[in-house]
Amino acid sequence: MSRAGLTAADAGLVACHACGLVMPAGSAHDGCRRCRAPVHQRKPDSLQRTTALVLAAATLYIPANVFPIMTVVSFGKGQSDTILSGVVAFIDAGMYPLAMLVLFASIIVPMLKLVGLTFLLISVHRRSRWRPRDRTVLYRVVEYVGRWSMIDVFVISLLAALVQLGSIATIVPGIGATSFAAVVVITMFAAASFDPRLIWDVMEEES
Amino acid sequence: MDDWTESTPGIPVMDLAELVACHDCDLLQRRRPLRHGERARCTRCGAGLYKEQHDSLDKTLALTLAGVILFVVANVFPFMSFSLEGRVQECRILSGVMALVADGKWVIAAVVGLASFIAPLLNLLLLLYVLLPLKFDTAPWKLPASYRVIEILGPWSMLEVYLLGAIVAVVKLSGMADIGLGFGFHAFAGLIIVTTAAGAVFDPRLVWNRLARVT
């Protein structure tokens, strides 16, 4: 089998993740000699860490969707909103672009991250040789898109700050919001702990 | 620089500084000169590897300084106001965090505080701390550690996401009360433009090239 090129690992080299310096793997025990960041040929325990974080996020994803993210108390009456009922409220009000935005940020993005990372984990675990370039692009999408699911958390914090008019109207964040914020943070850590180079390592081996 | 003498068959001995390893697929590639504004991509997986920017240091410094000023303005002036039945409630960017803390919602308060205040502010200040001395040919104390903090904080600074959240909040409340956008809101929008531009013109290689020159 002909190889497209040589990887740093094959050449006995390692690249610093923080500053990009390429150095011989043997000289990198004390970290990068330029920026002193810890240097690893592959992110340590990438598969185990990512798996644990994905499982934790998937578990918290349930309370995040079941419990209210906030309660609006107005003139003594309370009305609770879940993530989904927030989207439905926008649709009922005819605000379709906003409904799409919240649907995308709060429901589709977290799902895409969990499903995408699970797929990547399984494919690497099974030593798949299928479309490595497309899987790498999938990884980059998962990594980039994650921050946008924070929109709802920011909305809740602003509403809690603005709507504090005592008995007239008050907005209180719920357990769902805490769980949802935790899901977003944990999936960001999960994406960061996955090493896309594992997708390519199997391609280096003879088939 | 140093020679990579542990020669592997098929690869000639070369200067390690000429090599770049793709962070997404680990393919070794030789650096080639780029034109202004160009970006080198990995030949195997398409990841962005490095870019070329003229006057990167001066441009990044100017934009970061503007960013610090806009950050202060955005936080000092009211961000939004909410009026209902004659009562007006104003908020600043940190008001949300304080309301959450007062409510005992520590997790969300920490996440919002980090993403909308601490990470963007530290990023701006540390970038100034690293680049300003380099501009005058000296190295700041603990430059490598400071630079690493900038790299680590990067993904947690979410100004543009926060702005979108603010727009959603405005629309959500518009049916219930009168919402006004304060001066802080406009400064915040400017801050996003300036920091995005700074990220686009900043070439991290300049930090290490300058550092090697002054030490």
Ligand SMILES: [Zn+2]
């Ligand atoms: Zn380094």
Ligand SMILES: [Zn+2]
């Ligand atoms: Zn690559």
